Amino acid sequence: MVTDVVATDVTVTEMVEMVRRPRVVRRADLHASVSDPAAASMNFLNEVAGRFPDAVSLAAGRPYDGFYTAxxxxxxxxxxxxxxxxxxxxxxxxxxxxxxxxxxxxxxxxxxxxxxxxxxxxxxxxxxxxxxxxxxxxxxxxxxxxxxxxxxxxxxxxxxxxxxxxxxxxxxxxxxxxxxxxxxxxxxxxxxxxxxxxxxxxxxxxxxxxxxxxxxxxxxxxxxxxxxxxxxxxxxxxxxxxxxxxxxxxxxxxxxxxxxxxxxxxxxxxxxxxxxxxxxxxxxxxxxxxxxxxxxxxxxxxxxxxxxxxxxxxxxxxxxxxxxxxxxxxxxxxxxxRTANRGKVEHYRTNLRTLLESLSREFGDDPRMRWNAPEGGFFAVLDVPFEADEELLEVSARDYGVLWTPMSYFYGSGGGECAIRLSCSVLEPSQVEEGVRRLGKLVRDRAS
Structure with missing residues (x-):
């Protein structure tokens, strides 16, 4: 069967290129969750951690690797x-x-x-x-x-x-x-x-x-x-x-x-x-x-x-x-x-105590610095006298070798701009101490 050919200004080569051209999806047409600011922020944190693998991570809230084997x-x-x-x-x-x-x-x-x-x-x-x-x-x-x-x-x-x-x-x-x-x-x-x-x-x-x-x-x-x-x-x-x-x-x-x-x-x-x-x-x-x-x-x-x-x-x-x-x-x-996790409980207790003791040692003489003292868990919050944003996090990872999480990530419509979340779960106690020491140098340099 022979089909009619409609004459157009499009050449055969141009038609082939049109077929090969990938379909483009407009980001504006995607659901709002794709560009969720909080999710994008956490992705940024992961990306920074990947670029500076030698930085001590006071950001990661995952469990300690040493407890698990295949x-x-x-x-x-x-x-x-x-x-x-x-x-x-x-x-x-x-x-x-x-x-x-x-x-x-x-x-x-x-x-x-x-x-x-x-x-x-x-x-x-x-x-x-x-x-x-x-x-x-x-x-x-x-x-x-x-x-x-x-x-x-x-x-x-x-x-x-x-x-x-x-x-x-x-x-x-x-x-x-x-x-x-x-x-x-x-x-x-x-x-x-x-x-x-x-x-x-x-x-x-x-x-x-x-x-x-x-x-x-x-x-x-x-x-x-x-x-x-x-x-x-x-x-x-x-x-x-x-x-x-x-x-x-x-x-x-x-x-x-x-x-x-x-x-x-x-x-x-x-x-x-x-x-x-x-x-x-x-x-x-x-x-x-x-x-x-x-x-x-x-x-x-x-x-x-x-x-x-x-x-x-x-x-x-x-x-x-x-x-x-x-x-x-x-x-x-x-x-x-509780029975199965006795060893983990002791590890996380030691780490949290180490974190709080290190903060006191590093910032105890500075009246501008405040932090809470949680009764357990993986996290503490440090208030700082300047904005702790993604730009500063990049500087912290690159120049000071320490990662942390901006508290602003956890607010829906503003808040936490001058505070950071510190996590101690994934580290050894000596790493927690070193991370806080590096953080102290960053804070003093930025605050002055």
């Missing part, structure tokens, strides 16, 4: 396989459990529930536990499930972990800040901000908070404030999203009950992670959502069951192999992360 994977996997065999599963059933698609909400929910009861006094049914691909997925699932309309917003303590604000941005959910006080979130401020949100015609659905040794501030809420926060949430008709990645790592053994352990009326959705307590590469987190859900026909389910639909469309299910590794660790430690 042999742990084989060991814990063998423990979990033995556990399944003891439950009567055949070899073929064990292989299917590990290698096939699994239950959307996970296969180790019962083990996590036992761990929560042992370590935290949290008593929930295993069906209330959803195993997620890291805690970041748990945040996204909770946000997507709770916020159903354009007027739904979430409240969050500020300064705030950028992973949470970034997750909300991906979902086009507005985050309304509640300023953090020196001793943690003020429950009365939560009530006030929630009322202001309602007066503006929007609906506050939940409050995000890290009660134990928060990232980035290191602040921990006193127990009376935790109890009052639960009352405030009821008054403001809010669910609480409690994130607890650092609760194991206090400077002492003083009990600090989670909000979920104090929760008597299902006001708290508990977000957990095994990144710090097992190893980050497993990418296993979880959420506990034991809130009853009632439909129009008065049929009752658990919120965790309802949220499974969101997860099934997000990641289908969390890797059963990764779950098995974490499950093996829980079995091996008799369902106690």
């Amino acid at each position: 042999h742990d994977i084989d060991r814990f996997l063998a423990v979990y396989r033995g556990h399944l065999a003891e439950r009567g599963l055949s070899a073929a059933q064990i292989d299917r459990t590990l290698l096939q698609y699994g239950r959307t909400n996970g296969v180790i929910g019962d083990l996590i529930a036992r761990m929560l009861a042992t370590d935290e006094g949290i008593e929930v049914p295993s069906d209330a536990v959803m195993v997620t691909a890291g805690c970041q997925e748990a945040m996204i699932i909770a946000l997507r499930g709770l916020c159903s309309g354009p007027d739904d917003v979430v409240l969050a303590v500020e300064p705030c972990y950028v992973g949470f604000t970034g997750a909300a941005r991906i979902l086009d959910i507005d985050v309304v800040p509640v300023p953090e006080a020196p001793d943690g979130l003020d429950p009365e401020a939560v009530v006030r901000v929630a009322a202001e949100v309602r007066a503006s015609g929007r609906r506050p659905r939940a409050l995000y908070v890290v009660p134990n040794f928060a990232n980035p501030s290191g602040v921990s809420m006193p127990v009376p404030a935790r109890k009052r926060l639960l009352e405030a949430a009821r008054e403001a008709d809010l669910l609480i999203l409690e994130d607890d990645p650092y609760g194991l790592f206090g400077l002492d053994d003083e009990p600090r009950p989670t909000l979920k352990a104090l929760d008597s009326d299902h006001s708290v959705i508990y977000l957990g992670s095994f990144a710090k307590s097992v190893f980050p590469g497993a990418r296993v987190g979880f959420l506990v959502a034991d809130q009853p859900v009632v439909d129009a026909a008065h049929h009752r389910t658990l919120l965790a069951d309802e949220l499974s639909t969101v997860k099934s469309m997000l990641t289908v299910n969390t890797s059963p192999i990764a779950q098995a590794v974490v499950g093996g660790m829980l079995i091996d430690s008799e369902f106690s992360l």
